[in-house]
Amino acid sequence: MDKILLVARWEFMRNFKWKQDIISYLVMLTIYGAIFAVQVWDKNSTQKVVNLAVIGEINTELDNKFSLSKLTSAHTTEQLLDEIENTHLDGVLKVEESDVYTLYVSQQSSWQEDLKKNLTDAQKSRLLQKMGVSNEELKKLENPITLNLINQAEKIVGGNVKILAILASVLSAMAVFSSFGLCFTSVTQEKQHRITEQLLTCINHQQWVDGKALGLCLSSFKSLITTSLMMLIVFSGISVFSDGGQDLNVSAAVLSQIILFCVLGVLFWNYVFVGFAATIDDPNHSGKTGLMMLPMVPVMLVFIVMGEPNGQVAK
Amino acid sequence: MRLSVTNVKKQYAGILAVDDLSFEVNTGEIFALLGPNGAGKSSTIRMLIGLTYPDTGNIQFFDDQNKTITLTSELFGYLPEERGLYQESSIIDTLIYMGQLKGMSKSEAHSQAEKWLTGFDLNERKKDQLKSLSKGNQQKVQLISAIIHQPKIVFLDEPFSGLDPINQEKVIQFLQTLKQQGTTIILSAHQMSLVEKLADRFLLMNYGKAALYGEMQEIRESAKLGNSLIVQFSDPVTLDDFPLSEQLIKTSSLDNNSIKFTLSHDCRVPQFLQTMLTSHQIEGLQIHQPSLHDIYISSIQGTHNG
Numbered sequence: 001m002d003k004i005l006l007v008a009r010w011e012f013m014r015n016f017k018w019k020q021d022i023i024s025y026l027v028m029l030t031i032y033g034a035i036f037a038v039q040v041w042d043k044n045s046t047q048k049v050v051n052l053a054v055i056g057e058i059n060t061e062l063d064n065k066f067s068l069s070k071l072t073s074a075h076t077t078e079q080l081l082d083e084i085e086n087t088h089l090d091g092v093l094k095v096e097e098s099d100v101y102t103l104y105v106s107q108q109s110s111w112q113e114d115l116k117k118n119l120t121d122a123q124k125s126r127l128l129q130k131m132g133v134s135n136e137e138l139k140k141l142e143n144p145i146t147l148n149l150i151n152q153a154e155k156i157v158g159g160n161v162k163i164l165a166i167l168a169s170v171l172s173a174m175a176v177f178s179s180f181g182l183c184f185t186s187v188t189q190e191k192q193h194r195i196t197e198q199l200l201t202c203i204n205h206q207q208w209v210d211g212k213a214l215g216l217c218l219s220s221f222k223s224l225i226t227t228s229l230m231m232l233i234v235f236s237g238i239s240v241f242s243d244g245g246q247d248l249n250v251s252a253a254v255l256s257q258i259i260l261f262c263v264l265g266v267l268f269w270n271y272v273f274v275g276f277a278a279t280i281d282d283p284n285h286s287g288k289t290g291l292m293m294l295p296m297v298p299v300m301l302v303f304i305v306m307g308e309p310n311g312q313v314a315k
Numbered sequence: 316m317r318l319s320v321t322n323v324k325k326q327y328a329g330i331l332a333v334d335d336l337s338f339e340v341n342t343g344e345i346f347a348l349l350g351p352n353g354a355g356k357s358s359t360i361r362m363l364i365g366l367t368y369p370d371t372g373n374i375q376f377f378d379d380q381n382k383t384i385t386l387t388s389e390l391f392g393y394l395p396e397e398r399g400l401y402q403e404s405s406i407i408d409t410l411i412y413m414g415q416l417k418g419m420s421k422s423e424a425h426s427q428a429e430k431w432l433t434g435f436d437l438n439e440r441k442k443d444q445l446k447s448l449s450k451g452n453q454q455k456v457q458l459i460s461a462i463i464h465q466p467k468i469v470f471l472d473e474p475f476s477g478l479d480p481i482n483q484e485k486v487i488q489f490l491q492t493l494k495q496q497g498t499t500i501i502l503s504a505h506q507m508s509l510v511e512k513l514a515d516r517f518l519l520m521n522y523g524k525a526a527l528y529g530e531m532q533e534i535r536e537s538a539k540l541g542n543s544l545i546v547q548f549s550d551p552v553t554l555d556d557f558p559l560s561e562q563l564i565k566t567s568s569l570d571n572n573s574i575k576f577t578l579s580h581d582c583r584v585p586q587f588l589q590t591m592l593t594s595h596q597i598e599g600l601q602i603h604q605p606s607l608h609d610i611y612i613s614s615i616q617g618t619h620n621g
Contacts, residue, residue, distance in 0.1 A: 006415055006416060007416075014401065192399075193400070193402075195399050197395050198393060201365070201393045202413070
């Protein structure tokens with residue numbers, strides 16, 4: 001057992017490059033941060049007031065950010081576009097009919113969608129008023145019934161178990177595939193470099209396979225934990241600036257079952273990988289490498305079973 | 316530690332790699348396995364250390380009290396023919412790991428690794444990755460990894476390959492140090508002059524069989540190769556002055572009025588010289604016994620096509 005743990009520790013530590021890992025995660029966080037910062041900056045720096053010239057009558061109250069003025073001097077498209085080009089105008093809105101508009105702009109911008117929404121909402125209100133339908137009645141029309149789902153399974157396992165299960169499956173698959181790469185480099189390269197021959201003068205085959213698989217599992221778990229932490233940091237960052245995230249309402253028993261599922265899955269697949277890799281002499285010219293994609297099968301099955309827990313696949 | 320190999324045979328995919336091989340290696344001696352490529356040396360070593368098993372025959376190891384023992388990983392060290400260690404790992408970490416696998420404690424492995432690295436002038440580079448070392452220095456690290464746990468017996472497959480003469484000399488000193496410590500050494504090599512200087516006994520293999528076996532003198536006698544003489548004459552001579560006979564196998568002319576005579580195995584040097592002195596005056600004389608290289612060439616030549 002000592003030698004198995006020795007091989008496992010060596011295998012893990014050999015692949016555990018903490019400096020590179022920290023640098024890599026810091027780079028990733030910086031990139032996430034930069035993307036997020038750019039989005040926030042872009043949102044905040046969007047033009048506050050949109051100067052719109054209107055041709056025709058607009059019987060609608062728009063948001064304050066739209067500053068409207070009348071335009072009568074230009075008529076052709078070219079003239080309108082010239083007007084935008086040569087003045088402080090952001091666009092010209094031509095009222096064709098009460099529900100048909102044409103917007104002339106020099107370039108695309110997010111306020112154009114806002115304008116469309118403003119006009120749509122105003123038109124909708126007008127129509128509802130005309131038909132004598134209140135906003136409450138409209139809501140009723142849109143959602144005529146309320147179906148309250150009392151799910152016994154959710155009571156037992158918690159409301160957000162499905163999200164957690166998907167996360168666990170995806171993370172486990174990521175962990176397994178990350179050790180898949182390590183498995184090739186450690187097992188087949190060791191064979192090619194004749195290190196295995198030396199190791200087998202010190203330990204037996206079983207100890208070698210056990211040590212390798214355990215070491216790779218540790219690498220998988222490390223990748224699983226660090227990726228989860230990364231996701232947690234990123235989602236926490238996002239939730240601070242958004243409406244707030246959902247609480248994961250999951251029972252401790254289910255959480256421990258999910259963790260056990262991940263651990264056993266990672267263990268199982270690492271043993272399978274080491275077993276396959278041990279039969280491969282040259283990974284570049286082996287027909288067996290395709291078999292390494294086998295873990296995709298249970299990942300697909302997991303998603304089918306989650307959608308239909310009592311379906312044929314689950315049975 | 317002593318070892319005895321009796322009538323061992325090993326076949327791979329229908330090819331007989333080792334054929335009825337028997338030999339013994341005594342405690343504390345350096346034993347050389349010689350032979351051309353494919354002669355069965357590496358196959359023999361791999362069977363000795365238990366990586367493969369003989370199809371028939373016996374391999375037995377004996378302790379200092381001459382009792383049969385099982386060869387465990389703590390007792391032996393092995394340097395494979397095709398080298399390789401963890402290229403991306405540090406030298407010291409790799410050596411400690413190999414030592415621990417062979418039953419040493421971490422601190423013990425660390426101190427032994429430092430001791431041997433110092434001996435090979437590599438201690439200053441102990442934290443470097445193995446791949447940053449030259450091939451020769453990597454080979455030294457590999458050698459240290461084979462003996463770090465102070466085994467009773469070591470098996471070295473081609474320990475001199477890829478080394479420059481200075482490093483070859485260092486490895487010789489290293490092996491002599493091991494021998495002085497009582498370690499039994501079994502090595503295979505192609506560098507005949509080095510092996511002749513180093514080994515106590517030899518086994519020349521050819522096509523999986525023992526062709527010659529014993530101490531240098533014994534294999535000289537078994538090889539039936541005569542001595543050669545380089546004679547410098549006072550007067551001008553030609554090769555025609557020395558017709559070939561049963562005792563004089565070959566003559567060749569050298570510079571400075573000298574001739575090289577290759578004598579037959581049963582030709583006695585004093586009698587040959589006495590005959591020569593009756594008709595010629597000699598200024599200088601060198602007598603050469605057949606070297607390991609000569610014996611090797613003469614034993615193998617003609618049996619191989621390439």
